[in-house]
Amino acid sequence: MKTRKIFLSEKEIPRQWYNVQADLPTPLEPMLHPGTGQPVGPDDLAPLFPMPLIAQEVSQERFIDIPDEVLEKYLMWRPTPLYRAYGLEKALETPAKIYFKNEGVSPAGSHKPNTAIAQAYYNKISGIKRITTETGAGQWGSALAFSCALFGLKCKVYMVKISYNQKPYRRMMMETWGANCVASPSSETKAGQSILDQNPDSPGSLGMAISEAIEAAVSDETGETRYSLGSVLNHVLMHQTVIGLECQKQMEIAGDYPDVPFVRDKINGKDIDIIAVEPTSCPTMTKGPFAYDFGDSVQMAPLAPMHTLGHTFVPAPIHAGGLRYHGMAPIVSQLVLDEIVKPISISQMETFKAGITFAQNEGFISAPETTHAVAIAIREAVKAKEEGKEKVILFNWSGHGLVDMAAYEAYLSGKLKDHALPEAEIQRALKDIEPLPKPKQYKAGAFS
Amino acid sequence: MKTRKIFLSEKEIPRQWYNVQADLPTPLEPMLHPGTGQPVGPDDLAPLFPMPLIAQEVSQERFIDIPDEVLEKYLMWRPTPLYRAYGLEKALETPAKIYFKNEGVSPAGSHKPNTAIAQAYYNKISGIKRITTETGAGQWGSALAFSCALFGLKCKVYMVKISYNQKPYRRMMMETWGANCVASPSSETKAGQSILDQNPDSPGSLGMAISEAIEAAVSDETGETRYSLGSVLNHVLMHQTVIGLECQKQMEIAGDYPDVPFVRDKINGKDIDIIAVEPTSCPTMTKGPFAYDFGDSVQMAPLAPMHTLGHTFVPAPIHAGGLRYHGMAPIVSQLVLDEIVKPISISQMETFKAGITFAQNEGFISAPETTHAVAIAIREAVKAKEEGKEKVILFNWSGHGLVDMAAYEAYLSGKLKDHALPEAEIQRALKDIEPLPKPKQYKAGAFS
Numbered sequence: 017m018k019t020r021k022i023f024l025s026e027k028e029i030p031r032q033w034y035n036v037q038a039d040l041p042t043p044l045e046p047m048l049h050p051g052t053g054q055p056v057g058p059d060d061l062a063p064l065f066p067m068p069l070i071a072q073e074v075s076q077e078r079f080i081d082i083p084d085e086v087l088e089k090y091l092m093w094r095p096t097p098l099y100r101a102y103g104l105e106k107a108l109e110t111p112a113k114i115y116f117k118n119e120g121v122s123p124a125g126s127h128k129p130n131t132a133i134a135q136a137y138y139n140k141i142s143g144i145k146r147i148t149t150e151t152g153a154g155q156w157g158s159a160l161a162f163s164c165a166l167f168g169l170k171c172k173v174y175m176v177k178i179s180y181n182q183k184p185y186r187r188m189m190m191e192t193w194g195a196n197c198v199a200s201p202s203s204e205t206k207a208g209q210s211i212l213d214q215n216p217d218s219p220g221s222l223g224m225a226i227s228e229a230i231e232a233a234v235s236d237e238t239g240e241t242r243y244s245l246g247s248v249l250n251h252v253l254m255h256q257t258v259i260g261l262e263c264q265k266q267m268e269i270a271g272d273y274p275d276v277p278f279v280r281d282k283i284n285g286k287d288i289d290i291i292a293v294e295p296t297s298c299p300t301m302t303k304g305p306f307a308y309d310f311g312d313s314v315q316m317a318p319l320a321p322m323h324t325l326g327h328t329f330v331p332a333p334i335h336a337g338g339l340r341y342h343g344m345a346p347i348v349s350q351l352v353l354d355e356i357v358k359p360i361s362i363s364q365m366e367t368f369k370a371g372i373t374f375a376q377n378e379g380f381i382s383a384p385e386t387t388h389a390v391a392i393a394i395r396e397a398v399k400a401k402e403e404g405k406e407k408v409i410l411f412n413w414s415g416h417g418l419v420d421m422a423a424y425e426a427y428l429s430g431k432l433k434d435h436a437l438p439e440a441e442i443q444r445a446l447k448d449i450e451p452l453p454k455p456k457q458y459k460a461g462a463f464s
Numbered sequence: 465m466k467t468r469k470i471f472l473s474e475k476e477i478p479r480q481w482y483n484v485q486a487d488l489p490t491p492l493e494p495m496l497h498p499g500t501g502q503p504v505g506p507d508d509l510a511p512l513f514p515m516p517l518i519a520q521e522v523s524q525e526r527f528i529d530i531p532d533e534v535l536e537k538y539l540m541w542r543p544t545p546l547y548r549a550y551g552l553e554k555a556l557e558t559p560a561k562i563y564f565k566n567e568g569v570s571p572a573g574s575h576k577p578n579t580a581i582a583q584a585y586y587n588k589i590s591g592i593k594r595i596t597t598e599t600g601a602g603q604w605g606s607a608l609a610f611s612c613a614l615f616g617l618k619c620k621v622y623m624v625k626i627s628y629n630q631k632p633y634r635r636m637m638m639e640t641w642g643a644n645c646v647a648s649p650s651s652e653t654k655a656g657q658s659i660l661d662q663n664p665d666s667p668g669s670l671g672m673a674i675s676e677a678i679e680a681a682v683s684d685e686t687g688e689t690r691y692s693l694g695s696v697l698n699h700v701l702m703h704q705t706v707i708g709l710e711c712q713k714q715m716e717i718a719g720d721y722p723d724v725p726f727v728r729d730k731i732n733g734k735d736i737d738i739i740a741v742e743p744t745s746c747p748t749m750t751k752g753p754f755a756y757d758f759g760d761s762v763q764m765a766p767l768a769p770m771h772t773l774g775h776t777f778v779p780a781p782i783h784a785g786g787l788r789y790h791g792m793a794p795i796v797s798q799l800v801l802d803e804i805v806k807p808i809s810i811s812q813m814e815t816f817k818a819g820i821t822f823a824q825n826e827g828f829i830s831a832p833e834t835t836h837a838v839a840i841a842i843r844e845a846v847k848a849k850e851e852g853k854e855k856v857i858l859f860n861w862s863g864h865g866l867v868d869m870a871a872y873e874a875y876l877s878g879k880l881k882d883h884a885l886p887e888a889e890i891q892r893a894l895k896d897i898e899p900l901p902k903p904k905q906y907k908a909g910a911f912s
Contacts, residue, residue: 091465
């Protein structure tokens with residue numbers, strides 16, 4: 017029988033995260049203070065994050081030790097299996113070898129706990145008792161709720177209202193792990209109240225929910241509350257490198273090297289394609305300029321140097337709620353700018369078609385966000401067939417969609433349609449950021 | 465770091481199922497034909513099942529080879545990890561070592577695909593094009609839908625109406641895998657129509673859904689449709705022994721031997737407790753006599769020798785829909801009768817409390833059915849603490865509850881209550897089976 021999954025033993029789990037900042041061809045520029053416009057220092061960030069995470073945010077060390085207490089929790093589901101997608105290959109009749117890393121085996125069902133566990137741990141050892149955060153579709157909120165339960169921390173989640181109503185199971189998961197979850201905008205914060213005053217029917221957005229979570233953290237007078245973010249920031253991305261580091265070992269065991277990733281190897285000259293996929297409804301990398309922009313709607317969060325559609329951009333209500341954010345992580349933005357990572361946008365209909373093909377041939381039902389990677393893997397495999405090439409494709413299967421089934425139902429019943437490209441909304445929202453400072457690495461060509 | 469999970473390599477997957485029929489202290493008695501009352505032979509069952517499965521149903525061979533094509537599909541998620549529940553042990557402050565087998569990693573999220581894959585395979589090689597089945601909470605229906613997708617078979621699922629309405633995500637999972645799922649009783653079958661004629665608002669039951677699925681299979685004039693069942697039958701239970709066989713190897717690696725299971729070792733004289741858990745609302749083993757009874761509501765299915773509450777018994781609407789069946793598998797019933805397996809019933813409230821404890825300390829959210837095993841493991845661990853014994857506890861964590869979150873919400877919001885013991889309903893339903901033939905091994909003491 018052909019080997020289908022490659023496991024690592026618990027002893028082979030990576031003991032260090034990889035910090036790509038040490039290898040970036042162009043160093044990142046600093047975040048700016050939302051009030052003064054000046055580079056933020058550790059003291060500015062201290063009300064938001066515990067010191068160990070602030071240190072990681074700006075660290076230039078190539079490898080950073082994973083604490084034993086974090087490793088111990090990682091072992092609840094890590095190392096995760098690397099799969100060879102024989103079923104999908106056969107269905108596509110492709111000569112390509114397709115591998116996927118199955119991050120859906122975590123209790124929360126996605127890759128998000130890789131950083132949630134680390135963040136909960138660093139907050140815990142810094143004496144913090146309570147963490148606030150925002151969540152879109154709920155993958156991040158449930159990962160943090162799970163992690164806080166393990167470390168005995170309180171957890172408060174502001175969930176984008178439209179997702180809160182569409183995906184009630186996600187909220188229930190958070191509550192099962194002991195967290196408190198409210199729909200955002202809420203009347204619990206000044207930021208939420210001001211948004212509701214303007215529009216009582218606001219469906220919410222990640223930018224608004226971030227404003228609420230930040231306010232709830234900094235306004236706690238006990239000083240025992242901090243804020244947590246599940247993407248964008250450097251330390252968050254660094255914690256996720258445990259996936260790629262495991263994959264490198266597993267691909268070595270498989271005896272294959274992927275043409276599609278790894279970042280560090282590409283920086284070091286390896287000739288590979290690294291593709292970042294985004295929805296056409298929220299095309300930050302492919303349509304947004306590289307500029308300084310606020311991380312949230314009401315301009316409480318620092319300005320980050322990133323590809324952005326403008327912090328007031330409102331994406332169409334696609335089911336991949338986790339991808340409905342106006343900006344892109346500075347590290348990814350910089351890698352796109354330096355042409356290490358190639359961005360591609362893809363329509364919702366193509367992603368769900370890919371999700372069905374994957375489910376019927378590999379069994380697992382993908383989260384709407386995850387179907388974006390599946391769809392591009394399928395595109396690449398079909399291209400390999402047309403070109404007659406034995407390509408090696410590796411993608412991160414970031415999570416299952418078992419609590420997103422309403423999205424599949426909408427697709428299967430013909431109710432799902434592609435949204436028009438958001439050209440007008442992009443033009444409107446971009447006007448808001450035109451006066452913002454341009455990062456030094458700004459390149460005119462990045463506006464496309 | 466302490467080892468948390470024990471994996472087997474793909475090469476170590478069991479190549480044979482274990483057939484406990486070869487070792488039963490008391491041989492099983494035959495099923496009886498629902499029309500004639502005579503023992504059923506292969507020809508009687510041929511309209512329902514393909515011949516290889518009928519042969520397995522009555523086989524006395526101790527080990528039966530697992531076909532390569534089935535093993536190949538098993539490798540999509542098997543071997544499954546054996547977990548040491550350090551988090552739960554710590555929370556309970558117990559000296560007991562608690563292990564659980566994580567069957568929730570399958571694409572369908574439970575142990576059910578172990579037999580669904582095998583059944584789909586044997587139907588496929590027998591020239592069958594379409595399979596019908598029933599499902600309660602939907603774990604079985606989704607497992608069969610997934611398996612049929614892999615083998616290119618059509619799949620029709622009759623889902624108990626109350627669950628169909630309460631657990632829409634399960635139906636959507638089946639549809640994503642290409643199956644067709646309708647609420648039972650339906651107007652698509654004569655059985656369903658006659659039930660609806662009597663009571664248009666019938667919430668359905670497993671017994672009714674079985675009647676519909678059998679009728680749909682035998683009435684297909686092309687002869688290309690067969691029926692499939694996810695529990696009760698001997699071949700179904702045999703396919704599930706892949707779990708225990710993996711566990712034996714894994715417990716050996718762990719260096720521990722469980723005081724709680726394995727059946728074969730107990731038959732061979734080993735001094736261990738084997739506990740079978742059931743809901744107090746559907747107490748087949750603890751309150752039902754051992755008698756011949758019909759497998760379905762409208763008396764189309766064969767009579768099986770089993771602990772039963774009567775085929776017209778209607779259990780309270782507990783969330784563990786998969787445990788709402790009036791009978792118990794003949795093999796389990798016989799093992800209970802022979803005192804190899806000890807039955808215990810447990811209330812819904814205790815099971816959900818256990819589910820929360822498990823989720824907050826081990827991360828994974830259990831299916832309502834699975835919480836029954838969790839609750840008894842916790843009881844045993846607490847008892848070990850009281851007795852100061854270093855007991856070894858092993859249980860099968862049969863599946864996750866991510867599409868059963870509404871049940872957790874009901875519990876957390878205080879809306880869940882225990883149902884009164886169904887004494888009156890048992891007395892009523894038992895009257896229906898009093899005139900039925902008693903199996904030879906009938907013991908008066910089994911009525912408790």
